[in-house]
Amino acid sequence: MLNKPVKFRRLFLLIAVLSVVLGTSGRSNAQETTEKATDISVRAKLDKTEYHCAVPFEFQVEIVWFGEPGDFDIEPPQKLDLNGLELLQSSAANETTTSEGRYRVIRRYSYVLLPVLTGVATIGQVQIHYKQKTLDEEGKPAFSERLGLATSPLTLSILPQPKRLRVPWKSLGLMAGFIVSGALFFFFLRRRRTMERPVDAVVELSAEQQFLDNLQGEEHLLVEGEIREFFVRTERALLTFLRQRTGLDMSGKSAADISELLADRMTEEDRKVLEHYFETTHLVKFAGQHPEREEIERIVRSLGRSVKNMEKSHPDASADKSQATTR
Amino acid sequence: MNVDIKQLNERIHQESAFVDTILSEIGKVIVGQNYMVERLLIGLLSNGHILIEGVPGLAKTLSVKTLSDITDLRFQRLQFTPDLLPADLVGTMIYNQKEGTFVPKKGPIFTNLVLADEINRAPAKVQSALLESMQERQVTIGDTSYPLDEPFLVMATQNPIEQEGTYPLPEAQVDRFMLKLRINYPNKKEERSILDRMTTGHKIEVNRVINKSDVLRARALVNDIYIDDKIKDYIVDLVFATRNPEKYGLKISELIQYGASPRATIYLTTAAKAHAFLKRRGYVTPEDVKTIGKDILRHRLILTYEAEAEDLTSEELIQQIFDKVEVP
Numbered sequence: 001m002l003n004k005p006v007k008f009r010r011l012f013l014l015i016a017v018l019s020v021v022l023g024t025s026g027r028s029n030a031q032e033t034t035e036k037a038t039d040i041s042v043r044a045k046l047d048k049t050e051y052h053c054a055v056p057f058e059f060q061v062e063i064v065w066f067g068e069p070g071d072f073d074i075e076p077p078q079k080l081d082l083n084g085l086e087l088l089q090s091s092a093a094n095e096t097t098t099s100e101g102r103y104r105v106i107r108r109y110s111y112v113l114l115p116v117l118t119g120v121a122t123i124g125q126v127q128i129h130y131k132q133k134t135l136d137e138e139g140k141p142a143f144s145e146r147l148g149l150a151t152s153p154l155t156l157s158i159l160p161q162p163k164r165l166r167v168p169w170k171s172l173g174l175m176a177g178f179i180v181s182g183a184l185f186f187f188f189l190r191r192r193r194t195m196e197r198p199v200d201a202v203v204e205l206s207a208e209q210q211f212l213d214n215l216q217g218e219e220h221l222l223v224e225g226e227i228r229e230f231f232v233r234t235e236r237a238l239l240t241f242l243r244q245r246t247g248l249d250m251s252g253k254s255a256a257d258i259s260e261l262l263a264d265r266m267t268e269e270d271r272k273v274l275e276h277y278f279e280t281t282h283l284v285k286f287a288g289q290h291p292e293r294e295e296i297e298r299i300v301r302s303l304g305r306s307v308k309n310m311e312k313s314h315p316d317a318s319a320d321k322s323q324a325t326t327r
Numbered sequence: 328m329n330v331d332i333k334q335l336n337e338r339i340h341q342e343s344a345f346v347d348t349i350l351s352e353i354g355k356v357i358v359g360q361n362y363m364v365e366r367l368l369i370g371l372l373s374n375g376h377i378l379i380e381g382v383p384g385l386a387k388t389l390s391v392k393t394l395s396d397i398t399d400l401r402f403q404r405l406q407f408t409p410d411l412l413p414a415d416l417v418g419t420m421i422y423n424q425k426e427g428t429f430v431p432k433k434g435p436i437f438t439n440l441v442l443a444d445e446i447n448r449a450p451a452k453v454q455s456a457l458l459e460s461m462q463e464r465q466v467t468i469g470d471t472s473y474p475l476d477e478p479f480l481v482m483a484t485q486n487p488i489e490q491e492g493t494y495p496l497p498e499a500q501v502d503r504f505m506l507k508l509r510i511n512y513p514n515k516k517e518e519r520s521i522l523d524r525m526t527t528g529h530k531i532e533v534n535r536v537i538n539k540s541d542v543l544r545a546r547a548l549v550n551d552i553y554i555d556d557k558i559k560d561y562i563v564d565l566v567f568a569t570r571n572p573e574k575y576g577l578k579i580s581e582l583i584q585y586g587a588s589p590r591a592t593i594y595l596t597t598a599a600k601a602h603a604f605l606k607r608r609g610y611v612t613p614e615d616v617k618t619i620g621k622d623i624l625r626h627r628l629i630l631t632y633e634a635e636a637e638d639l640t641s642e643e644l645i646q647q648i649f650d651k652v653e654v655p
Binding site: 249251252253254255256257282283285286287288289 | 332333336553554555557558608609610611612613614617618649650651652653654655
């Protein structure tokens, strides 16, 4: 007689397999291209090789590395080189998983594309620029020179627009199957009593959460008296966060430029907090002075609140990256 | 080093208190034009001359005159015309009939603040006489050189609308000016305020805030202002980006014929220090460099015909450089 956990597991597997068979019958094969460098890789992928004209689809670029999220400073990809396609929307997300005691970080850029012509469409190579964390001659953390990776172009066939509206029974079946199997899966997990070998936890971190985690992660530098290093790192994390949120390159922006850019995304009070943070950073970086530790902690707490307020007032700011990165 | 900068910061904060008072006094007479007034102070504090481009009637003369009243410095306005001679500027030898000797008669340039109005209307030899005295801080009359009094600041103006019959300053001479400003009309609110203040017939009096020795002491303090190595590297990167933009990832090499000279690096540094002084800080930040950078660089880029054909200005190219070069 089978026990309940085993029964549920077999039921879940059966439903999942059926859903995949039903849902994937008749679909074209996916295509992807991957380029690798030391410790980092970039992958551009499509779930099919054939699409219909005037029917949007998703194109993804994933940058993957093993290590800490802050080990690489990634610039958003350049504007996509599209032929026969139009960019409707873009967004970015971070995903961190653990495997065998190591972090695996995925930075995913998703683009919604619309085929505008039948025939052959192409997505040109996607160029990624990044800087890798390293150590300088004094053993202090630094970033390498700007490096690059590029994927190969992808070609896809664009078929004429479907003439009549069909009820997507297969897709509905696939969706229903996944909902049911997903519900059973989580139900099964909650009933488990003993801990087995580590399960991959998929934690999708927002840009804001990543920044707040970084802020917290650097607090040990305050305890160790490394005030300058603390401000250098937190400023870098803040600029990375602002770049992710606005899609704009922050490297050439001064504190006043940044404050002006965020005028419509932050309240006046939060902007003053941001400006005060930058003033303190300048005092530390360029005058070798710093306020008392309590004052620094207060400034950092205020900054964290302002970032949260920014997230609340402008949630999921999926700015059109193609426009934002064009100068 | 930390203790020195801390003391310097406190000292600068204390000694620069007069800046707010000067701006407040000037504000009694001049409406708006804060941009021009701040740059006048920067020029005065960092020993650099200023070239202003603006239509007539924007309070250029009044600003310098008011500044001279507030700082107790001597002021001379020189209207440049096509028939002006160098001797009208620097002075000449006059024959004394009684004694039978030639005696030097110093020209109007022997003052502290000079407003050289419409400098592009005078011929080249007059421009050279002024520019030489600006550079050398001395004037030779006969066979004797006479040093000019310190502080010595020249504010030259150019009228952008009347170019007929003018003698444009060559680029090499324009380079001698630390700052080139472009000033515009006031906004509606400011215009209304000008109307209210200037049509009553009453002269607005300003109080003297500092004197000549205070200005010279402030200059010495500005020289002492601390500038971090990262800021110095940033300044050098900005200037180098005007010469080799492709090395900074900029696709504007074909638009710039000649970039800024090492004079730009020196002036950018001293002006940034002066700007930090105005903000009552004893150290320079990237903000100081960016705020003053356009005024230092706009007249130092020589553009190609391609840039002119595309109707691009040096300000637009400088902005691209600022956006690209990484701020420390």
